[in-house]
Amino acid sequence: xxxxxxxxxxxxxxxxxxxxxxxxxxxxxxxxxxxxxxxxxxxxxxxxxxxxxxxxxxxxxxxxxxxxxxxxxxxxxxxxxxxxxxxxxxxxxxxxxxxxxxxxxxxxxxxxxxxxxxxxxxxxxxxxxxxxxxxxxxxxxxxxxxxxxxxxxxxxxxxxxxxxxxxxxxxxxxxxxxxxxxxxxxxxxxxxxxxxxxxxxxxxxxxxxxxxxxxxxxxxxxxxxxxxxxxxxxxxxxxxxxxxxxxxxxxxxxxxxxxxxxxxxxxxxxxxxxxxxxx
Amino acid sequence: xxxxxxxxxxxxxxxxxxxxxxxxxxxxxxxxxxxxxxxxxxxxxxxxxxxxxxxxxxxxxxxxxxxxxxxxxxxxxxxxxxxxxxxxxxxxxxxxxxxxxxxxxxxxxxxxxxxxxxxxxxxxxxxxxxxxxxxxxxxxxxxxxxxxxxxxxxxxxxxxxxxxxxxxxxxxxxxxxxxxxxxxxxxxxxxxxxxxxxxxxxxxxxxxxxxxxxxxxxxxxxxxxxxxxxxxxxxxxxxxxxxxxxxxxxxxxxxxxxxxxxxxxxxxxxxxxxxxxxxxxxxxxxxxxxxxxxxxxxxxxxxxxxxxxxxxxxxx
Numbered sequence: 330x331x332x333x334x335x336x337x338x339x340x341x342x343x344x345x346x347x348x349x350x351x352x353x354x355x356x357x358x359x360x361x362x363x364x365x366x367x368x369x370x371x372x373x374x375x376x377x378x379x380x381x382x383x384x385x386x387x388x389x390x391x392x393x394x395x396x397x398x399x400x401x402x403x404x405x406x407x408x409x410x411x412x413x414x415x416x417x418x419x420x421x422x423x424x425x426x427x428x429x430x431x432x433x434x435x436x437x438x439x440x441x442x443x444x445x446x447x448x449x450x451x452x453x454x455x456x457x458x459x460x461x462x463x464x465x466x467x468x469x470x471x472x473x474x475x476x477x478x479x480x481x482x483x484x485x486x487x488x489x490x491x492x493x494x495x496x497x498x499x500x501x502x503x504x505x506x507x508x509x510x511x512x513x514x515x516x517x518x519x520x521x522x523x524x525x526x527x528x529x530x531x532x533x534x535x536x537x538x539x540x541x542x543x544x545x546x547x548x549x550x551x552x553x554x555x556x557x558x559x560x561x562x563x564x565x566x567x568x569x570x571x572x573x574x575x576x577x578x579x580x581x582x583x584x585x586x587x588x589x590x591x592x593x594x595x596x597x598x599x600x601x602x603x604x605x606x607x608x
Numbered sequence: 609x610x611x612x613x614x615x616x617x618x619x620x621x622x623x624x625x626x627x628x629x630x631x632x633x634x635x636x637x638x639x640x641x642x643x644x645x646x647x648x649x650x651x652x653x654x655x656x657x658x659x660x661x662x663x664x665x666x667x668x669x670x671x672x673x674x675x676x677x678x679x680x681x682x683x684x685x686x687x688x689x690x691x692x693x694x695x696x697x698x699x700x701x702x703x704x705x706x707x708x709x710x711x712x713x714x715x716x717x718x719x720x721x722x723x724x725x726x727x728x729x730x731x732x733x734x735x736x737x738x739x740x741x742x743x744x745x746x747x748x749x750x751x752x753x754x755x756x757x758x759x760x761x762x763x764x765x766x767x768x769x770x771x772x773x774x775x776x777x778x779x780x781x782x783x784x785x786x787x788x789x790x791x792x793x794x795x796x797x798x799x800x801x802x803x804x805x806x807x808x809x810x811x812x813x814x815x816x817x818x819x820x821x822x823x824x825x826x827x828x829x830x831x832x833x834x835x836x837x838x839x840x841x842x843x844x845x846x847x848x849x850x851x852x853x854x855x856x857x858x859x860x861x862x863x864x865x866x867x868x869x870x871x872x873x874x875x876x877x878x879x880x881x882x883x884x885x886x887x888x889x890x891x892x893x894x895x896x897x898x899x900x901x902x903x904x905x906x907x908x909x910x911x912x913x914x915x916x917x918x919x920x921x922x923x924x
Contacts, residue, residue: 352798358752358763371760375762422644426641431637437641440648444652444653448904450896450900453887455662457672479651481648482648539745539746576755586743
């Protein structure tokens with residue numbers, strides 16, 4: 330029995346070690362490459378730690394490159410606005426879905442659930458024409474609205490599940506005290522779902538930061554491009570890539586969301602788990 | 609959860625007219641829902657419906673530029689897709705990709721979850737750092753793996769060289785039609801396993817320990833316990849994680865587009881790639897819409913099938 334347990338423990342550690350290696354080594358590899366000189370990056374066999382660590386690629390990106398930070402800032406503007414807009418709309422609509430049970434609820438939930446499944450390309454094909462007519466194509470506002478729409482279904486249902494866990498007695502008490510519906514919502518209920526608001530906000534920030542397809546189809550002006558779209562147009566050639574630059578861009582592209590995630594991890598994880606369990 | 613039985617019906621105590629209160633509630637709820645409904649209808653439901661109509665028309669980018677409407681073309685888009693043999697290989701590629709990634713993701717995610725759920729040292733810390741790939745933007749995760757697969761100085765070429773004792777010296781994952789899809793699947797797994805593992809770990813917490821202990825006392829071995837206790841208790845979370853991963857991989861576009869663009873030799877041309885190519889590279893929006901329409905029908909079919917399978921297993 331004892332021997333069996335030891336074997337079991339060893340197997341467990343091996344599984345964890347292998348999966349962790351698979352998950353984390355690529356990140357280490359990118360980070361290391363970003364600190365190598367181009368000559369060393371292109372060396373074969375590769376070196377596992379830079380022989381001559383240098384921040385040259387970062388310096389080059391910060392001082393010489395005129396495009397990257399424009400895309401970067403655009404991405405902050407777009408996903409920041411999306412996150413604020415999404416969170417606000419998810420709060421009010423999630424509240425309505427959670428508290429008032431009218432016949433239309435099941436239609437709205439059906440629409441939201443199916444909306445999550447539709448391929449983005451099919452929406453892009455008609456949005457390209459429809460947004461052209463509304464003069465929203467090639468504008469930041471158009472991109473923000475389209476991305477927010479993509480986030481609304483999931484975040485609203487997630488938010489509703491947070492409101493579900495708030496006792497209704499609180500509202501009844503406030504109502505008897507003579508508070509209006511908006512006042513009850515904004516000053517009594519919303520403060521109680523702060524963890525949910527954080528989860529929804531960070532989730533939408535993460536997801537919209539990742540967007541590629543919306544930005545590539547709806548934006549043509551280079552100065553309005555976001556990170557993913559800009560990087561793939563500007564830095565990914567057909568045949569040759571400047572790999573140390575690409576790795577540097579990767580590192581800088583990951584950092585803000587990584588910091589945000591580790592800072593708010595507790596809320597986000599709890600929120601997502603709650604949302605997934607409720608389905 | 610226990611307050612669900614309490615109904616929000618203060619008018620009984622206040623004695624306000626019944627109709628007025630319900631009407632006010634309805635107006636209030638509708639006002640709160642309106643913004644979400646508008647954006648969802650305007651940017652999701654109408655476009656999807658519109659794209660189905662476009663799939664029946666001769667509709668190209670030049671129609672948008674010239675402002676001329678698309679013309680009904682008697683299913684020509686669909687017929688052409690079938691006759692030039694683009695569609696069926698794409699459907700096959702999509703199903704291989706989705707099936708493989710979903711299965712591998714479940715197995716690896718479950719393995720990770722089981723280990724993390726046991727009293728492993730540092731489980732909390734591991735659970736936290738393992739999430740890192742999930743945060744990495746899709747395009748960047750594609751770039752990271754492209755750098756590892758790089759045909760001249762990539763890490764994988766070196767590793768393969770060592771493991772094959774120097775016999776394989778020109779391993780190029782993404783340039784070979786036989787391995788390109790696998791290369792993309794690995795990148796997809798890399799980004800998706802963390803969330804799957806995380807959700808499954810939280811599901812494992814719902815498995816009651818007493819039942820597990822009782823089964824152990826009764827002589828059930830670890831494998832039996834896993835299939836007869838753990839899995840049934842986790843049914844709902846397994847259903848959610850699997851359907852999430854089916855939908856996500858069915859929709860996967862940016863990763864494939866960045867890493868191979870559908871090549872080499874169309875070996876990674878999934879429905880997402882085919883529809884984008886038709887619509888925005890060949891500038892034939894109608895044909896692209898035909899692909900996405902078929903794609904949606906397939907996806908709805910898969911999701912319905914999936915739900916039926918899960919309902920039936922519940923009966924056991």
